[in-house]
Amino acid sequence: MTEEHNDNLTDHIEVPGSILTRLVMRMNLARTHNDALLGSALLFIAVTFGPILILSVIDGFETGGLVDMPLHKDLITLSRYLIAAPVLILSDRLTRPWLVKAILRFLDLVDKAELEAFKKMVRRIFRIRGSLAVDLVILVVCIASSFFLKSYSMNIEVSSWQTSVAGGFADLSRPGFWNNYVSQPLFRFVVMSWTVDYLLWIYFLWRASRFRLNLIATHPDGAGGLSFVSAAHAQFCLAAFAIAAADSSVVAQLVQHTHQELKSFTHLGIVFLGVILFFFVGPLLVFSPTLVRIRLDGIISYGALCHELSDKFAGKWLRKRGDKDESILSSPDPSSLADLNSSFDTVLTMRSVVFDHQFVILFIIATCLPALPLIATVIPLQDLLMEIFKALT
Template sequence: MVDDNKTPESLVSKEINVIEGAQLDARPVPTLDEPDLPHGMLGRVLVKLNIAQNGASVVIKSALFFVLIAFLPLLVLCIFQGTALPGSVKVPLLGDAITLSRLLLVAPILMLSDLLTRPWLIKVAEHFLGTFIEAEDVDDYKSMFKGVFMIRNSVLIDGCLFVLAFVSSIFQASMVVALDISSWQLVGIHSHPVLSIPGWWNAAISQPLFRFVILSWSFDYLLWVYFLFKVSRFKLKVIATHPDGAGGLAFVSVAQTPFCVSAFALSAAISSVVAHAVLYTHMKLQSFTNLGIVFLALMLLIFVGPLVVFTPTLLRTKLKSVFSFGALCHEMSTLFAAKWLVPRAEGDPKILDSADSSALADLNSSYVTMSSMRPFIFNHKFVMTFAVASALPALPLVATVMPLKDILMQILKALT
């Protein structure tokens, strides 16, 4: 005789209660006070000058302010100098792919990308707190969150980044003077070339500001990566049967996806250097193939690699669940066989009137979901999103040696 307390239906009900208890306990869901995440030195200056208020206006006006300071004076000076358009020099300002992409595309996109990434950062932090952090770890988690991102409030950090940006620009000015090519940045190209007035502005103001934006964004992104690493050290309530195939952690990859805009911007910076070399030094595009492969791998390492910190948690959870669910499925299948796969009298209950078969199917479905759990919180489409975003700026260059139709077909094939 089968014990009524150990029927297949009761076992599944018990397992579901255990899972739900682990996922949704009775304690009130804690809240996470959103810190006053700073917008960097430029944003602080605009706020103090009452040019912008805290929020989205700081980001938008910071990007506009950057263009007004870094590019507009160059354009005006080059117009007066006569080097804005082709004719007087081989590399005019409006034909300088590197300068145009850096000042009008790369830096503004990186600054404006904060509007996309910041809200997701807060959502991820709150979701971890409300769903995955144990009750006894709540205070430690809040303290960690505040401590990590308040580092960005440091004026010392901004100062160091600012100095580093200006010091690194000195070497670029020396490289420009050493180039044997007529450019809007130089005068006296045939005898002792020196920086022109717009060249001095570019070396002293525009390029240092560009480097400061790059360094500031990089530092902010490193803080985000460090936050993910710190979270992965907590005991997270990961559920192997979660339908997202990542123990419930797939939301992190969703929040990481907006960074593909930043990947596009960084790739545009590199593509502009290649375009400049192809246009003005007559180098062949094919000679940059290895550089493109290395850069694409680097982009995937930067934007996809940090999510691997959750892989040990996923592997431990799956390994543990294989044994626990395996034992439960074995016990349930044994009870099901003992109850239904034996000779039965005419008056015995019919299997169609029992919930046992449905319970067995539900448990088997849970086991299949658990066994298909991925070792990573992302899938191949996530990886392809960053690969395409990183490769997109190079599309016009590649189109010069490969039909655009074939390129688009390859991209669509990779995304499907």
């Protein structure tokens, strides 16, 4: 890629992170963006999980046997604050560089007549995400929601570290109060902030698919030269894992404390997997109309060229050899015909999507992985792994 193409576009893509990341940078706890992400994850755990753990111990919920569900048995809380949110925060360390590479790669594919419009589109999208006002709006919404939403565990008919009973009425305990008005809003903020980032990326893909792209039907990647999009998008498998971990904990907690059978959630699990695939794989279908058109055009154009060359080859070597006794072994004609036929085969096998089956399997594995410990309570882990291996092979 030329420096002219870059045109300082990277400056508009490398936008600051969320409020947590900026706070870590302001506190001089990190020098680089990657260090700030790690600091943000640790800060999140310290603010959301640390206080409720300390208060639960002080109030006797952890060691006094006062409740049926102490904090260390609250799978929803543990998965959200120790797995899901930190993974979502740290996933930016992996996804951001790949997304930047993909966006800059588009500069070589967009038609020159539309290149400036493409650059303006990129700057506008990432200027939105770089705005502190967006994060502030998200944060306000998350804080306000705490006054209307109560923690999920309060709806389960077991005594919990989040509630205290006085005079026959249940109310939030001290750790429950912190969880409801501090920890939960911060968790929602991380999830919503990541969602905004992801939706902006999807919007970018949709806008990019509307530009005239110089794609080649004979490209060896089988996607006209767009396989880099799926390579970048595959990094979101970490986010799929985080979301699945949070949702699997809900099922696990219901099974543990309401004694429902795990088999009763089978259909729900299948639906959830379908939703995840739709959410993460579906957006890449925006390029399918272009790929279908490129493939059909390639079949027609390369088919006509193959027919013309094959006809000339047959006329020269099969129908009439001419007076000159030329050996076919020393002629470049067979090699040229074979190369063209190979190109035509590449066109025929070109996909109508930018991803392959391995891409889909990656997201299936990332989604199902958090559920393995739960499934292992019903099916022996060794048998479960054998069935998965057989399914993949």
